[in-house]
Amino acid sequence: MEVFLDQFQDLKHFELKEIKSITAKSDDNKVTREGGSGKVYSGVAFKRLNLISNSGQGNPKFVKEIFMLSRTHDDLISCVGFCSEDDEKVVVYEYEYHGSLDCHLNNMSVMLMQCLKIYFVVARGLCYLHGSKETHQRVIHRDIKSSNILMDENWNAKVSDMRL
Template sequence: MEAFLEKFQHDLKVFSFEEIKSVTDDFNKNKLIGEGGFGKVYRGVVNSDSKGRIMAAFKRLGSNCGQGNLEFLKEILMFSHYRHENLITLLGYCDKNPEKILVYEHAAHGSLDVHLSSSTLTWTQRLEICLGAAKGLCYLHDPKETHQRIIHRDIKSSNILLDENWNC
């Protein structure tokens, strides 16, 4: 697996497990921001080559989540090649047995599903979010845009993440 991951080291930062433990306060429950099929997601501040210090989300593969090496590698393979303003950016990863952690840009407002029933979002913002999600999906689904067509298959409001400006 190390040989496979070596080809991504020019696009992605390889985080040490110790660095991730430090910025998440040893995966403190106060840093927990979500949980899904892959495992738990924590937040922490990291240094980015292009943006300085930024908030990041650390998606830690859970031992009991049913996913493993193959899903970890597929996510790195897919998200390391795709850059679009309406897609969360994969910043890097940690692969130190048994730990498998993906590091993404943090979406400050979390997922859309928690805001749909709130009056926080105006109808104009809701429409802009819909358009942003459509642009991101178009980028993934259109082989002229990406080198390979990606079919998402899990489009739902909990998978639409919103940044500090309410953009997805």
């Protein structure tokens, strides 16, 4: 497993103690959002994979997630690092400043052209995932919703939470 992870030299290898120092504190002020697949902390998004020890699925799922999300695509959230120590498997994602789209849907200042741009970006990201030509692996998102569309500091949309 570790030999396979060595191919991801562009990604930061986080130590478990680094992640625990950020996430293990019971300071709820650091948690900006919590979802079914992980917590988002101010400045960094971590996803701790739920590994079922008896299934043998943990390591392949972890490697697949890193493999797919380390391939950069402008319309998808990117993996910036990971931790694989002991029984812990954590994926670290880029942090998107404006959070998820669902927090902005009632904002009347969001213009029609911005909405169309977001729809186009989401469609292009899903096309990339669902088509196997570029990735050589077809991934069906299965959970597309406004809370899984993240907005960066320039209000560009990114598809997240592929649940690979």
